[in-house]
Amino acid sequence: MGDYLLRCIEGGEILPEHYTLSCPYHPGFIRTEYKARQLNVHAKEPGLFKYIDWLPVHSSLPTRAEPVTFESPQLSRELGLKNLYVTFTGWYPKRGCFAKTGSFKELEALPTVVRLRENGGGTLVVASAGNTGRAFAQMAVDFGQPVVLAVPKRSADSIWTIGSAADGLIQLIAVDGDYSDAIAAADALCREPGYFPEGGGKNIARRDGMGTVMLSAAVHLGRLPDHYFQAVGSGTGGIAAYEAAMRLVADGRFGSILPKLHLAQNTPFTPMVSAWKERRREIMPSDMPNAKEAVDVVSAHVLTNRNPPYAVSGGVYDALSACGGDMYAVSNADAASAAALFAEAENGTDIDPAAAVALASLIEAAENDKINPSDTVIFNCTGGGYNRIFAECAPVKVPVNITIHPGEKIQL
């Protein structure tokens, strides 16, 4: 189970695995090549580890988190689509969804923790005040994984877990600056022995973990979908969907056509949309005018990455080019209406503002005949169910351990 090689996409060389994030010779991504050409779903493995054949791990952790694909008859009717499916990662017990931090970042965190442990273990360092930070904090609570979270001071109280962590396993570092200062502090800490970066899009465990959304969809449908809709900040989920789709094509049982990627961002912060509309590989400063103000006004903050892996070999541009993709810029108002439509159709379930952006892009595509009513469509609902988590799961705020100034070193 889970036997794999790491290959540099740009140079083709095979690289040794020591929680390897990049190729020493080329700047592009590395990619996992699994020994199992066909996907065998291991129903006895917990949660997303049922897809262990195509995860870069040899063992699992006890979890109920996994992406779940279902039909939503009322939503399909509203959108006028005959073959619409939702793949949901979040908290929605009625539909069998038990990701208790509420987002598909748990699909990343779980295999990343196992991968690091299988390669010697250590402390994971994450700079995120949002869904990624919470997903990794939960790994400390559930599995004793030590994590350091560096976050801007003003968002430090957005980190909570279900159940409180044993002492010392979560170090929450508040950086008295902005998000870039938090990233710089995290990067500096990762130069110390024993500390490992979560890695972002470079981390194959993150990509292949997120790729289980496509696996769930294809296994449920018995085929690859025609279209895949997701909101993107880094675009890693989109890259992951493309890589998973390539593996499913090679499997031979799911069809031979890559699903078209429909990726959405939240106006006015839409750098990838702007670059892709001109079919440019490079993002330019003019793609994100007034970035600071723009980031402040979007409703979906997880979509405001300023350095997405877009141009890099094996990145978003390549994924969109290979699949024949499209990108959408969605307003806060349209996202809010989409979220209301979802709640109406699905037992009052609130969805993450980012998932609402994706759903709004799907509504736009359906209205503008970018997809046919009979096409098979996956809406990757990347997060949701927070109201029920708060009501049912008793989240506990993670306390700040240390506050530092920008440029100051994290001393643990």
Ligand SMILES: *Cc1c(COP(=O)(O)O)cnc(C)c1O
């Ligand atoms: C992180 C996140 C996204 C965007 O993910 P990418 O890394 O850009 O693929 C979308 N929705 C939610 C809920 C997220 O947490």
